[in-house]
Amino acid sequence: MTDKIIVIDTLGSDEGAESIILGALASLNAHKDLSICLIGPKTLIESKIKELRIDPSKVEIVDTEECITNYENPMTAIMSKPNSSLVKALKKVDDDNRYIGLITAGNSGAIIMGSARFLLTKDRTRPCMAACLPNAKGSFTCVVDTGATIDVTAYQLVEFAKLGSEFMKKTYKIPSPKVGLLSNGAEPTKGNKLVKEAHPLLKEVESINFVGNIEGNKALSGDCDVLVCDGFAGNQVLKNTEGTAKLLIMDLIKYAKVNNKPEYMDAAKYLMSKYDISTLGAAIVLGIRKPILKIRGNSSSETVINATGMLLNFNAGDSLFEGKFN
């Protein structure tokens, strides 16, 4: 084993463990100084190691076939399933400093509950989940929370704002990240109950640069570096952006084929290289001692390779997301 080991939870993907295992093993070829610790079905993992002729000394295996599904209550599952792949993975990453981070396709709520149980920082802030999306200024907007905490309080939104702001300072070297609050109108009086309660609280926080409400059509305008929202709304921003980008790209491809315009296909490929949000593939848990990347339930092995690269970059002090989008 090398000094940098990434823990990978191979269960929890909609596509089964195999695509995650294949991606994890392939990332060993992509990154020579990497070792991995795979949590999952030992027999399957061993057969894939042989099949791909991977050096077995680079792979630690923690055997389990139990996983936490998307249908389970996150807190109950974390407490009652100590042998689940996610709980075993969290314990492992907490184990010693050689484990630099965790990649999992598991239940978002359970990831947050598990992070809070095993990886809290000294100040015991509640962790949240963030994703960085490409914005109109050619930079990235950090959306917090993207779906880990669905029903939140105004005070939690303030915590999310602080965590997102710290993250953008650290990884994108932005001295004073602009923090916006997602709302249905730019006026400070607009919003649902939660947003109306959070707005004055955010204004009071001296450690962040609060720029007020941001409407959905400005979410990725670059008017803010951090977009604060509850997990339900943040999940909509993330997934609606993905869906809309896909809608336009697919339409362009179809139009190119039907009308025999190959140059439109090139334009579609250009857009796909920048805005195929589904292959970004990762949200990051903020506010804990080790980075955890949450990849999609339907992740391909390519996504796993990207995610290991992101964790290695992050470990080396670089931006987490930049590589993927450019």
Added chain:
Amino acid sequence: MTDKIIVIDTLGSDEGAESIILGALASLNAHKDLSICLIGPKTLIESKIKELRIDPSKVEIVDTEECITNYENPMTAIMSKPNSSLVKALKKVDDDNRYIGLITAGNSGAIIMGSARFLLTKDRTRPCMAACLPNAKGSFTCVVDTGATIDVTAYQLVEFAKLGSEFMKKTYKIPSPKVGLLSNGAEPTKGNKLVKEAHPLLKEVESINFVGNIEGNKALSGDCDVLVCDGFAGNQVLKNTEGTAKLLIMDLIKYAKVNNKPEYMDAAKYLMSKYDISTLGAAIVLGIRKPILKIRGNSSSETVINATGMLLNFNAGDSLFEGKFN
């Protein structure tokens, strides 16, 4: 005056009354059998009628300079401002059958409160606001509510579902519109408190074809004809779709210019013709006796011309949105 008069509230636009007045008067040239009733500053309206050499017999004027702003509490404003352009417009459209509908750029909440006060149907359903967005199947998805009622109950979501379903039956001739509930996961257990409460209620409604939860990336996949959500989330779907489409189109235009690829510019124009949501310009109030189109606060006169065309189509029994998107 002809038999078809559209009432237009000329105040409430961010750009001032002038662009709305100009659009309203220009629509008289576009639609020969149309008359309009303009609610707003009489002197300004009369000067524009002269300037554009419009037949004054086609324009009824209701003089007022008072308007309801976006900063006001909707209910309080409707009750306490009988001379505001919106209240005068609502009374006018309620007046007699020749007034076929209303176009306004006013405060969404006030439009709903005013609709509920002046234009309720016999069954006294609470009205909601809907917009039809182009989907991946080449058809339209009706999003209800798009921002008129921000904090809603599960029972209100059921009403929105029924209204959206009726609307899609009537205007798009879909026999049994598929109704989806916007959530952060496809599983019935996923959602915020509101969604979890609404899901079983929607399942029980016999008059609608409920297909379950729809995630944000599937909002415009065409998997549902009606997408039910609270006004806050629906506003995000509407505006995030607009913002993301604009992000991709603008990026393509920039890339075309920088790299001198005019064929990319053509591709961008194709996308703009279908997905420039901001020029759709209208959401419709459902569940009231006369159609009300809400146009954007920053609407151009072109948007007003489109909106009058939509109301005329609707009055003639055609789809409301089809013309604009194709």
